[in-house]
Amino acid sequence: MLLMPAKTSCPSGWKTEYSGILTTNSDDFHKSEYTCMDNDPEYIEGTRIDNFDGKLFYPVRTVCGSLPCPPYKNGTFVECAVCTK
Structure with a gap:
């Protein structure tokens, strides 16, 4: 599996599992992990309204x-894709 930041598709020979917005687990400058949050996420029925204060995801901005800049534009969300081979 490969996470492609700033891309919405995968390299030749790779399958695009999904694309979305690059997120991080921290909204400050501490070390954090990056995750590609699916543009069309699924949820477990019955949990959509409840707030369990679990992991928070913060979108990454340029x-x-x-x-x-260019090619990037200041303050926009960074797109991403998740690829498999």
Whole structure:
């Protein structure tokens, strides 16, 4: 499995499982993990309304200077794709 940040499709020979928005588990500058949050997520019936204060996901935004602008645009969400071979 391969997570492709800033891409919505996979390289040749790889299957796109899903695409979405790149997220992190922290909204500050501490070390964190990145996850590709599916654009069309599924949920377990009966849990959609309840709040269990579990893991929080924060969308990753672009920052010009850290990334070249163009081609990136400042303050936009980073897309992603999850690929398998």
